[in-house]
Amino acid sequence: MNNDNLTPHIAQNIVQRTMAIINCNINVMDEHGLIIGSGDLERIGELHEGAILAITQQRVVSIDSATAQTLQGVKPGINLPLKHNLKIVGAIGLTGEPEQITQFGQLVCMSAEMMMEQAQLLNQLSQDNRLKEELILSLIQSDDLYTHLAEWGRKLQIDLELARVVAVLEVDSGQLGITTAMAELQYLQKTVESTLKHSLVAIQSLNEIVILMPALNRFKRWDIAEHQLKLENLVNQIKSQNQLDVRIALGNFFTQKDKQIAKSYQTAKTTLLVGKQRSLTKRNYAYQALILPVLLHGLSYNWQAEELLLPLKKLAIADHHGGLQKTLQTWFHHNLHNSQTAQALFIHRNTLEYRLHKIAKLTGLNLDKFDDRMLLYIALQLDKH
Template identity: 35%
Template sequence: MRFLNQSLAQEIVNRTMKIIKRNINVMNEKGVIIGSGDKKRIDSIHEGAVRVIETQSGFEISGSEAETLQGVKAGINLPINFHEKVVGVIGITGDPDEIRNYGELVKMAAEMILQQAVLIDEMQWDERLKEELTSQLLHRAGNLDSLYFERVKRLGINLDIPRVAIILKVQNQSQGYKWIRDKLEKDDLYVMDHDHIVLLKKVVMSQTEWDYSKTLNQMEKWAVGLGNYQETYCKIAVGTCHPALEGLSESYQEAVYTLNVGEKLDPHKTIYFYEDYKLPIFLARANQLGIGEEIGPYFQKLKQHDKKGELLETLAVFIEENGDVNKVAGRLFIHRNTLRYRLVRIAELTNKDPRKIKDLLELYLSILQNQIK
């Protein structure tokens, strides 16, 4: 495996040259200069580095010796070790007697920079792998095989912890993630989607039940924090907590539907919980399956004969006020007789009497169905 590349080699050069104010060269495992304070020397073979690689030890070059070797100047060349192997060479240009005391310092600095870079790369790789494993939980792409669980174990993911799916939709996703990342707990999992962030959030259980209020409280704080941080909108949709591993996918689907339906029915809200939108989500799923039309086109019939929108407004308020005619008439600023006339007119047009509970339910479903399309 190659640990040193041009970008990292040049970073080593730049950082060490700030310390000792001498030209630095970094060579790869073949002795090719891949980083240097002298850009003209990059991509040339450094014969002194080749000797270091062959002997696995340092090599000093005096001014007179430099004249007999190819692509070198006077200086000191030392091996860069990683995992007890020579993965490259670092060279300091100058009289060996003058720079010898810098040698081990520069070598140590180079190895520390390399170790740090490899560690960061491994952490980033682990994060990408964790995202992929989380995505498989969300989408249940095929059966989870033994390799999946081996990777989960290696990354220290505990799949027995209760979690709920949460979708965060923010105007600036990368900035939103930076803010969210500092708020995540150790056992929280996430996936960056193209227009939102999906979390599998660890939740608090009260005996065997999900403590819904604590999650709501936390999301309210996040909504305020994100709004203050970005000074833009954010939307948060929360599924429900299911006991089995397979339930994580269902929780995610609930959150997806909740966000879609919530934004249409309550665009002014920031937080949407699945529990508050079960009925419209049921209709959305029915529409997706192609069976939503069985509810009946009552909304369309009313709209066709309701040019001023009075009947639809009356029906909406009648539903919101649970059929209390006094409250409905008061909200609409109309006489009770006018309200009675409108209700009769709705019944004539739809063959569904809103004063009857079963008929009112069908009318309500028809209105909901239109709102979520």
């Protein structure tokens, strides 16, 4: 039966590290006495009778030159049983005259056992990290999975009761090497984890990292500005340390503990998409700053959107130079204040009123009616997609 604690890879690592200190050949044998690591590579795969004695009798076995001639695959030296978790998992052998190397035997054996413990801890850590990533990716996929993942979270010491908000970090895939993309993303992941303390971070795809941030600050308040400042600092740090241009979007915070993460992820993804459509030069977007266009994004590709956009299409057909469309956008930007709009456009108020009257006539809408104004405003939001 294979022993995961003493693999050929670990055995050879033990050999290389101990031989760098001890001036003699080292052999590492598995629980059956088979050499799986050695300074003499030609010996790998041979059966070592001295190791079998050390394992079966659970003691240090010294073999001098005379005794070595009577055993198969054995040279003078000492063999010590290797233990891991209080069980003998193999043996380690030092080649040479016993009286010259015995003093090093226990030291080499102890070092080998410590290396096996370290390998086990690293393997466990790697497994826990993979399970943690799988948990994060499961949480962002479906709200229905929340109750089933609670026990999983407890085993990984992740508090699923903690209120979280999702941020999505996107790297331009053109910046990553084809063969090193995953390694670069993992390095980037470490940067995010060290910068945003107590956040859960997972690689979602070859250009996307998902971040589950604690939603409330130390005063138990949801502070959007505080989160945006953290993300702005993160973007700048990645730029300086990793030499990567990234974009990041902060989703909405939902208070229902069993519904928050998947919904927050969807709002972050859509916020990133809408943000890029509106401003490619920006690197940090927030749902709260783009609520209406994000919520309207789902309408972008169906018949309702076509109906809402009809008035703008009529206006565009007649407005060859785009002056009326710019006037309408500026009017809404200044919250329908005629004087501020006229100043921004460097025109007289009478000119503005003439243009607004013409816009109403071309679109077939009455700009004095709230519903008609709302229709035009929503159409403008959809038209930016």
